[in-house]
Amino acid sequence: MATTKAAIPFSGTPAQQAQLEKVIEAHKDQKGALMPVLQGAQEIYGYLPIEVQKMVSDGLGIPLEEIYGVATFYSQFTLVPKGQYKISVCLGTACYVKGSGDIFNKLSEKLGIASGGCTPDGRFSLDACRCIGACGLAPVLTVNDEVYGRLTVDDVDDILAKYGA
Amino acid sequence: MELVNIKLNGMPLSVPKNYTILEAARSAGVEIPTLCYLKEINEIGACRICVVEVKGAKSLVAACVYPVSEGMEVVTNSQRVIDARRTTLELILSTHNKRCLSCVRSGSCELQKLCSDYGVENENRFLGENPVYPIDHSAVHMYRDNSKCVLCRRCVAACAKWQGIGVIGPNERGFATHIGSAFGAGLGDTACVSCGQCIVVCPTGALSEHDHTQQVWDAIADPSKYVIVQPAPSIRATLGEAFGMPVGTDVTGKLAAALRRLGFDKVFDTDLAADMTIVEEAHEFVERVTKGGVLPMITSCSPGWVKFCEHYFPDQLPHLSTCKSPMQMFGAAAKTWYAQKMGIDPKDMVVVAVMPCTAKKFEVGRDDQDAAGVPDVDIAITTRELARMINRAGIKFEMLPDEDFDDPMGESTGAGVIFGATGGVMEAALRTAAEWVGGKPLEAVEFKEVRGTQGIKEASYQVGDLTVKVAVASGLANAREIMNQVRAGTADYQFIEIMACPGGCVNGGGQPVQPASVRNFEDLKGKRAAVLYNADAGKPLRKSHENPSLLKIYEEFFGEFGSHKAHEVLHTSYVERDHF
Structure with missing residues (x-):
């Protein structure tokens, strides 16, 4: 459940x-x-x-x-609030084969939340999304309206640090 | 009625235009299997077991929702149809917990029967991921085991449509879909009223009452306990079904004989307490009418209804009669008057109730139901659990002789017997109230306007100088309709009877399970109720206040009807509950 x-x-x-x-x-x-x-x-x-x-x-x-x-x-509804910083990791085909699954897992581990979850302080929420049309930059994630591309797992710490995590 | 001509398996057939293929086939004696379909409340065409071939249609169609039309040619049993049904069953089995041997519904499971009928040879043909769900034991009366759920939604429809409650429903989506309550709450933490209608419509072992038969065996085996049993009025109209007898078989004598052979110290009858309820309730009604009490007064025999009122109409509780239900009155009288008379410590007495009802399992644990300082009733089991005990004890039910209940708490009038059908309590109460208010013996004891299985009935009777307007509702969706009027102050009644289950106790949530193939096409409520009305008609005494054993109990113990002592022992109180 x-x-x-x-x-x-x-x-x-x-x-x-x-x-x-x-x-x-x-x-x-x-x-x-x-x-x-x-x-x-x-x-x-x-x-x-x-x-x-x-x-x-x-x-x-x-x-x-x-x-x-x-x-x-309906996936359009959510039962948990979104964070001040909404992190969305693309798990579409191109991003996935380029390793976005690992990036997602690292974020999930660092923030201590699963997909759709929000940290208890309300700062970060994490979602997996399908293709955002930036396959050329794969793997990509977005934080609110900021797009981050050509990522590796090692970039996760820097991105989170930028938002004060 | 406009007819259309169709061909069914090559045979010409004329059927009403508004029929579905399923109804048309049924009228011609052709059975089409169903699983999710429940007449009037769950016609969703979801499970695909009822698929048939229609000439010209692109694919197989669901007979339960597909309307007939002029010239239609239908084949219900071609190899293609049979193969499709078998594949559907194999797919259902791919996520089904197939521990059938230890399943409570083994032998009465609709899925099991379909698999046998359609020749499923390999139950593991498709091996799916089997989601693990914890069994929900949070409710006192029942559990949900979603590993055996086929998502037919029959329980959901019964709860939402018959009962107007809707505390269970499909949550999540796709493979994760499961039946449950909002925000993952256990059923016991919702505003479920414990009626058990979800259980009797479940085709599999996903829903079942909590079985309390071991407690009964233990009590019987304990020599220090004096174990009394009381079966409710409706049990005699339904127990035979659990042993393959036709719906509507009166098994009163065999019921008493079976209980005696199970080893109870006394085999009494809740019917006596139904008579007791009537004298107390009729007395309360006359008091309310003559002394300006809260009207309309509403009956309080049905614990599912009482809990419904507490959850959804807490502001209307003063309308409820303060009378305990017959089951509780019986226990209270047994542990006070009878215990005293027999010199038995009420702590050593175990009162077992056999009920058509799962809400009775909740009721025995309610506050203010302990007249002798111990619970009035110790264990409430359903008709189904009693059938299980009879089987386990090796009693051949159909071969039992007819026996009588024991004296003195086994004597009853016809008024007590009809409690098990919707309108029965009202009729019984009117027989007594009319005679008391009228001051002369009542000639015509039958109040036929309040009989029948309709959800809401109304009637008006002249009782002495008084015109009494009454309403009778069964099924909680109907109760809600009446209660909205009571709340709005527009209900022009003095006396209302409400039973939680549609048709009353004969169709209770604890009654023998009948498969949808019977439930959809037979008048269960009417046939079972007829047993009780026939029993009433055959009784020499038909008014509760003429029951000799009852009069003796009042003479020896309670004094007057509605006395202070009677109030202490036989009446109760209610609590406000949340509607979520």
Whole structure:
């Protein structure tokens, strides 16, 4: 079973809640309201923790489990927050044959988180992604909007150091 | 009804236009196997076991969801169809935990039967990765073993659609898909009400009650224990099915005989306590009506319903009758009045209840259910567990003579018997309340408007000078509908009966499992209920307050109906629970 409980305590604000209530209100009576509401919720909070899913459940009158089922079915939804620095390692074919798997593993080990995870201090999150269209630079990773290419495992420490890890 | 003409396995056939191929075949006596299909609640065409050939169609089609049309030619049993079904089974087996010999459903497993029917010779033809799931034992009443789950979603549909709860569902995607609760919570940590409807629809051994039969064997074998057994009203209408008897066979006499042969010290009957529940509940109802208490009053016999109310309508708990359920009243009376009368220390008494219900396993551990300072009931087992005990003891059930329950707690009226069917408690209560309020003997004791298997029934009766409007709901999705009205203040009723399971206890979550092939096409609820109504009609006494044994218990111990002592022993309280 996937690790689905966020390690970081929920810190939603009343303003965010008001925004979510607005989204729910706008979709409430339409068929198939759950998808747009979850998309809206993720936009507001950045992720879909249990606290947010409970608000959606009460707001739409849909059982929490059904919401969780949808949230874990679609890869567009995440149950854990993304870090201040979102690291994305390309595991597409070109990058993979050039050794991006090792780079990913090293990051995972250094940060102590698995794919989709976020460090407890909220600074780094790690994801594996498919081709980002920079095969010429393989293997590549991105940190937020910064692209790093032609990497080796030894570059990992320097990149992390740049972001204060 | 508009008909269409089709050809089924070469034979011409006229069927209603709205039929699926599955229904059309069934009407012509042709069986198409199914696995995920459950009539009305799970028509998803997912498992592909019901595939058939339709002339002109590109591929095989799922008969359970494919509508018939004029001129359609269907073949249900060609070699191509049979090969496809076998391959599907072999693929299901590739991730299935095939420890069949020690499986609780060995012999009644729908997957096992299909594999046998379709000639699966190598259960390891496709060796897949077998995901390891910890067995979820967190709920008191049942466990989930996802290594035996075939992802048919029948449990999910029963929980969400019949019961309107939805605490289980498919999580994750692709190979990782598994049935579970939100955020990986164990079932015991959710707002599950313990009804067990998921268990009775499961085709495999993925879901089962926690088996408590060893505790019963141990108690029987312990010479220092005085072991009393009480079977619920509905057990006599269903136990025979576990031994291959037709649905709707009355086995009252064999039930008593089997329990006696298992070695219980006393073979009593929950029906007596059902009569007790009626006199207490009717008394409470008359009090509420005459003294301005909270109305409508709602019955409290069904522990799945009580837990549902606590989770989802905690603000409405004052509507619940404070009466314990018959099972608990029985235990409470046994450990107070009967223990005193017989000079037995209640600590040395073990009360075993045979119930149609898995929520009873939760109920025995509830607070405020210990009139003698020890739990009113020690062990609650289901009909299925009793059948297991009878088999293990080498008792040939069908060859047993008909015997009676023991005196004095084995005597009951027809009113007690009908508790097992939806509307039964209401009818029994009306028989007593009408006579008390009317002040004269009731001539017509049958209140037929509240009978039948519909989910929601309404009726209005003249009780003395009073017009009593009643509602009866079974299945918690229906209960929710009624409760939304109660919460909104728009429910124009004085008395409501609610049973958690659709059709009441005869269709409870602890009853013998019937495969989908029977469940989809036979009226289980109606046939089982008919046993109870026939038993009622054949009883000399049909009003609870005329039960001689009951009257003696009140004379010797409780005093008046609804007395202070009766309240101490036979009534209880409820708690508010979270809805997540």
